[in-house]
Amino acid sequence: MIIDGHAHACGEYLTVAGILKKLNENSTDAVVLCPGELNKDKGYKLPDLYLKYPNKDFIYVINRLTKMIIALTSAAKQIDEGNGYVFSLVRQAPQRIFQFFWVNPNDKNVVDKIEDKYALWNFKGIKLHQCWHKFSLQNENIGPIIKWAENKGLPVFIHLASRQDALDMVRLVNRHSDACFIIAHMIGMEVFSQAELQNKNVYFDMSGGQLIPQKKLLIAIEKFGAEKILMGTDTPYGIDNLKNAIARVHDLPLSEEEKRSILGGNLQRILGLNTFLTRLQRESEQ
Numbered sequence: 001m002i003i004d005g006h007a008h009a010c011g012e013y014l015t016v017a018g019i020l021k022k023l024n025e026n027s028t029d030a031v032v033l034c035p036g037e038l039n040k041d042k043g044y045k046l047p048d049l050y051l052k053y054p055n056k057d058f059i060y061v062i063n064r065l066t067k068m069i070i071a072l073t074s075a076a077k078q079i080d081e082g083n084g085y086v087f088s089l090v091r092q093a094p095q096r097i098f099q100f101f102w103v104n105p106n107d108k109n110v111v112d113k114i115e116d117k118y119a120l121w122n123f124k125g126i127k128l129h130q131c132w133h134k135f136s137l138q139n140e141n142i143g144p145i146i147k148w149a150e151n152k153g154l155p156v157f158i159h160l161a162s163r164q165d166a167l168d169m170v171r172l173v174n175r176h177s178d179a180c181f182i183i184a185h186m187i188g189m190e191v192f193s194q195a196e197l198q199n200k201n202v203y204f205d206m207s208g209g210q211l212i213p214q215k216k217l218l219i220a221i222e223k224f225g226a227e228k229i230l231m232g233t234d235t236p237y238g239i240d241n242l243k244n245a246i247a248r249v250h251d252l253p254l255s256e257e258e259k260r261s262i263l264g265g266n267l268q269r270i271l272g273l274n275t276f277l278t279r280l281q282r283e284s285e286q
Contacts, residue, residue, distance in 0.1 A: 011236020035082025
């Protein structure tokens with residue numbers, strides 16, 4: 001099974017027709033989707049910095065730029081509406097599109113809000129983003145959000161903003177040793193690769209491949225194993241992201257079994273998709 005493990009409901013993935021077209025063109029089974037720029041069908045061409053600067057990591061610079069753009073555009077205010085839009089897409093293709101619910105930890109009664117939406121939408125994970133919503137991992141709501149996800153057996157996907165946040169994340173991970181975490185874009189790998197992680201359910205997303213140096217990717221695989229790496233695209237931020245991400249996995253010096261794990265096997269296991277898809281099939285036949 002091949003799964004695009006991280007994408008946004010805009011650009012090429014704005015509509016179900018566009019999503020299925022792109023998945024089918026690349027022999028990909030499914031996509032994990034979260035909100036994007038509402039009603040925007042525009043894609044973004046990004047330079048392959050990992051090829052031009054193989055030993056440099058630009059992610060923290062990009063994070064600072066992202067914070068500035070989000071503050072200027074007030075795009076974060078659209079996340080609730082975006083969550084609803086993602087669900088509307090899932091309803092049309094529940095076997096191909098899986099939702100991660102984007103959460104603002106600063107919201108009042110945030111856990112109640114998550115619980116209410118989960119009862120209606122049955123999403124497959126929680127997303128947090130420190131560049132879109134300004135919050136510390138020491139925020140009083142973070143622990144309850146993590147505990148809620150742990151109790152539901154759902155992963156928490158988090159985009160960290162700084163190296164200090166990566167250090168805080170190590171402490172958070174170790175405090176919640178039974179929860180499942182996905183670190184967006186391998187942010188903070190220089191910290192995680194040196195840390196003693198007591199939690200064995202920490203995974204690393206390789207989406208936004210234009211920014212991930214090969215050295216960083218290989219360090220992640222060497223330190224944590226292919227079973228902890230997830231292929232994603234961050235569509236629409238880049239052109240032909242899905243095609244390029246799949247090709248990059250195939251070019252890695254790994255066994256075919258390890259490549260299959262990165263391409264979708266790991267996420268298939270994390271999300272319990274075998275059981276979920278079997279249930280959907282039975283319901284459709286009734």
